[in-house]
Amino acid sequence: MNAEIPGGAAGAGSGTGAPRGRPRSVEADRAILTATLELLAERGLDATSIEEVAARAGVGKTTIYRRWTSKGLLALDAFVISFREEQPLPDTGTLRGDLLSALHAWVRAVTQTAMGPMLTGLIAEAQHDPELRGAWRDRVLEPLRTQHRVMLDRAIARGEIPASVDRDVVLDLFFGAAEHRLLLGHLPMTGEFIARVVDVILAGITRTQT
Amino acid sequence: MNAEIPGGAAGAGSGTGAPRGRPRSVEADRAILTATLELLAERGLDATSIEEVAARAGVGKTTIYRRWTSKGLLALDAFVISFREEQPLPDTGTLRGDLLSALHAWVRAVTQTAMGPMLTGLIAEAQHDPELRGAWRDRVLEPLRTQHRVMLDRAIARGEIPASVDRDVVLDLFFGAAEHRLLLGHLPMTGEFIARVVDVILAGITRTQT
Amino acid sequence: MNAEIPGGAAGAGSGTGAPRGRPRSVEADRAILTATLELLAERGLDATSIEEVAARAGVGKTTIYRRWTSKGLLALDAFVISFREEQPLPDTGTLRGDLLSALHAWVRAVTQTAMGPMLTGLIAEAQHDPELRGAWRDRVLEPLRTQHRVMLDRAIARGEIPASVDRDVVLDLFFGAAEHRLLLGHLPMTGEFIARVVDVILAGITRTQT
Amino acid sequence: MNAEIPGGAAGAGSGTGAPRGRPRSVEADRAILTATLELLAERGLDATSIEEVAARAGVGKTTIYRRWTSKGLLALDAFVISFREEQPLPDTGTLRGDLLSALHAWVRAVTQTAMGPMLTGLIAEAQHDPELRGAWRDRVLEPLRTQHRVMLDRAIARGEIPASVDRDVVLDLFFGAAEHRLLLGHLPMTGEFIARVVDVILAGITRTQT
DNA sequence: TCTTAACCGAGACGGTACGTCAAGTCTTCCT
DNA sequence: AGGAAGACTTGACGTACCGTCTCGGTTAAGA
Incomplete structure (x- = not known):
């Protein structure tokens, strides 16, 4: 539970033993997150x-405020549940295959599902909510980066790319280009776009900078 | 005036000749934009x-709504005035020099001035205001891209990069990586970051010697 | 208007000339007071x-708060409108006749109309709202006392009672006994009660024949 | 205890003998009443x-609701404990002496102690809580009236006043006038006020209504 | 000694109403 | 007809208490 709903006060302090008082309703948790997810998508x-979330979940407003301190953190929890496993760690044997597969999955998620609007909405909200910004980094961005860094490490181990590659910059280029198109919508995220992004990055880090 | 404040209804119908009635106050325009800029920065x-804008500008709310249909479009106008000339078109003789200079200018603007918060605020607002999203593309994004595409065209003319380069993808990588760090703040935009972004892109698109 | 709705800010300062801005809606005033009166009675x-007042009056809450600073002052205005002329100044020629007539009118008002619950509700509210307490004194109690003091003054002029009578104490006994029964409801306010109250007071202050 | 805290469910069923289960905590009773008294005074x-009462008493809300069905009844219990013996039955030998002494005691209690605000608060609360209204009559008003009626009976026995005197009306005048000033605060309850109230009533019932 | 019933503190539950803020619109007088 | 002022309706905010409920844990009497 703690792992899935870290936005709130997380109930009893770990190690404090007895949790005292009526425990938080698991049904309420579920109802709130479901309602949030629906409204976010709608x-x-x-x-x-x-x-509106409270009304749809059949819950008092205080029950929500007791768990989440802001609308953004609530939305983040609802988002994370849906987003987590949509981004698998591919292992195709080559870096090109891995990158193509990963970017395809990301693009599919943000264009074919309700994840797109959720993601842009959350990034927008994070611009005026420092707490959400931090939570987004800790619970979405860093896990995603950590996961994708593995692909780069494997490529280094295979000798595909030099060990001197700045993996953070690569990840910023990789996600940045796609996020840029998602947020501003100036150009579509086609298969060709995906291929070219991967091509440029791959060529950029493969070639020796002698 | 029309060119600088296209967010509003543009006042008198174009071509109708005589505007009839009291003309719009130029002082009011200035006062509103000044107040907006101050509050945006604050x-x-x-x-x-x-x-608050109306109060600080000493202007009725109606006077603002008559000119701008939304807070976002008003902010966009205030932003554009300040942002425009901060992004010069460098011409250093090499693509690397141009890219480094351009990215440096961008990073400086968003980290050293109030442009940063304005830019993120506008991108955030644009996520739930389609009209602002369109205006942002037309009045900020496309002009900037057009301007930077020239650098790539010159490099092609010089034979530094092949004509087959997808300039849109290059621009997305270029701005995307920086915007990504700006919006999420997971890593700082240091000089090294700038250099590496340019290096990878450059290596990725430079003509093969084979 | 000022005389009838003194609970609010009373709009423009008197003498300041032009009232600037959209004037307060007279319809809203009426709708609010009507709705209040209905709900008070219900x-x-x-x-x-x-x-609920706002909802029934078809008015925003702020429109009420703009005019009245508390529920009590709003209720007071609604009450005063109804109560004012229900308490006529009788002139029967004798003090006994005047007092009987006045007390009858008061008892009738609080037992036969919705004035009773309103009056008790307002006195109750005034116990924890000093502003209402003051307004009640100024706008209900003192006018009523001033009006009834006239009856005593006429009796003094006629020589029925000595000029040394403490008229305030008489009024307190007169209204106090009835109010006491109204608030606590321990005994009914019958005609006999009225007669005996008047008898005792009258006997208590009538000039000694000695 | 039962005699002092009759507001609640009175604990064990009458006649059922053994109460079964854990008995109610006497400490909790005391703590609640003490906390109530403090907060009422504050x-x-x-x-x-x-x-707030629960928090200050270090008690669960349930523990209060188990004993008292409403805030008013709780406050009544706290009040009664303090008020009871403050109103002694004077026996000075003359009705004037008794009345003066009794009214002095009452005025002193409501003006010099926290009894005043408590009393007005309870009367206010009783206006929208019929149960409290009944309890107030049974546990405060009637005992007080019964006690003071004795003074009138003694005066009748002594021949000071005729037996035909309507004692209820006299009590209403006696307490009504003072309560009136207490609730509305339009005039202070001075020694002179007390004397004149007694004078008028005494003169009113002494004199024969031939 | 072991139920069993009612208590205890703590604190979460669904609600209602609060008083405030800002949105975008409307209405007045004035320029 | 534009402009400043300030009204208007609407809707959401986050908070305070309401009276009820559910926990884990006493505290006694009865079995």
Whole structure:
């Protein structure tokens, strides 16, 4: 539970032993997150109010505020549940295959599912909510980067790319280009776009900078 | 005026000749934009209300709504005035020099001035305001891309990179990586970051010697 | 208007000339007071919420808060409108006749109309709202006392009672006994009660024949 | 204890003999009443919440609700404990002496101690809580009246006043006038006020209504 | 000694209403 | 007709208490 709903006060302090008082309702947790997810998909984070979430979940507003300190952190929890396993760690044998597969999965998620609007809504909200910004980094961004860094490490082990590669910069280029198109929508994220992004990055780090 | 404040209804119908009635106050325009700029710098787009802008500008709310249909478009106008000339088109003789110079200018603007919060605030707002999203593309993004595409065209003419390079993808990688760090703040935009971004892209698109 | 709705900010300062801005809606005033009166009669002051008044009046909550700073002052205005002329100044020629007539009118008002619950509700509310307490004194109690003091003054002029009578104490006994029964309800306010109250007071202050 | 805290469910079923189960904590009773008394004195009945009483008494809310069905009844119990013996039955030998002494005691209690705010708060609360209204009559008003009726009976026995005197009306005038000033605060309860109230009533019932 | 019933503190539960803020619109007088 | 002022309706905010409920854990009497 703690792992899935870290946005709130997380109930009893770990190690403090007895949790005292009526325990938080697991049903309420579920109802709130379900309602949030539905509303997020229906009208986006900005147009969703805590009041509406409470009404749809059949829950008092305080029950939500007791668990989450802001709309953003609630939305983050709802998002994370759906997003986590949609981003698998591919292992195709070559870096090109891995990168293509990973970017395809990301693009598919943000264009074919409700993840797209959720993601943009959360990034938007994070711009004026420092706590959400931090939580987003800790619970979405860093896990994703850590996972994808593995692909680069394997490529280094295989000798495909030099060990001197700045993996952080590579990840920023990799996700940055796609995120840029997602946020501004100036150009579509086609298969060709994906291929070329991977091509440029791959060529850029494969070639020796002698 | 029309060219600088296209966010609003543009006042008198174009071509109708005589504007009839009292003309719009130029002082009001200036006062509103100045107040907006101040508030944007002080507390960001999200925490700025039309009501406050009106109060500080010494102007009725109606006077603002008559010119701009949304807070975002007003902020965009205030932003554009300040942002435009901060992004010069460098011409250093080599693509590497041009790219480094351009990215340095961008990073400096968003980290050393109030442009950073304004930019992130506007991108955030654009996520739930389609009109602003369009205006942002037309009035900020495309001009910037057009300007930077020239650098790539010159490099092609010089034979530094092949004509087959997908310039849009290059621009997405170029701006995407930096914007990514700006929005999420997971890593700083140091000089080294700038250099490596340029290096990877450059290596990725430079003509093969084979 | 000022005379009838002194609970609010009373709009423009008198003498300041032009009232600037959109004037307060007279319809809203009326709708609010009507709704308040209905709800007060239906369920009493305590069980009436500002929210419900707003809803029934078809008015925003702020429109009420702009005019009245508390529920009590709003209720007071609604009450005063109804109560004012229900308490006529009788002139029967004798003090006994005047007092009987006045007390009858008061008892009739609080037992036969909705004035009773309103009055008790307002006195109750005034116990924890000093502003209402003051307003009640100024706008209900003192006018009523001033009016009834006239009856005593006429009796003094006629020589029925000595000029040395403490008229304030007489009024306190007169209203106090009835109010006491109204608030605690331990005994009914019958015609006999009225007669005996008047008898005792009258006997107590009538000039000694000695 | 039962005699002093009759507001609650009175614990064990009458006649059932053995109460079964854990007996109610006497400490909790005391703590709750003490906390109530403190808060009543500090901020009045209206501004005191059950939640705060529970917190200060170091007691669960349930423990309070198990004993008292409403805030008013709890406050009544706290009040009665303090108020009871403050109102002695004077026996000075003359009705004037008795009345003066009794009214002095009452005025002193409500003006010099925290009894005043408690009393007004309870009367206020009783206006929208019929149960409290009944309890107030049974446990405060009637005992007080019964006690003071004795003074009138003694005066009748002594021949000071005729037996035909309506003692209820006299008591209403006696307490009504003072309560009136207490609730509305339009005039102070001075020694002169007390004397004149007694004078008028005494003169009113002494004199024969031939 | 072991149930068993009612208590205890703590604190979460679904609600209601609070008083405030800002949104975008409307209405007045004035320029 | 534009402009400043300030009203208007709407809707959401986050908070405080309400009276109820559920925990784990006493505390006694009865079996």
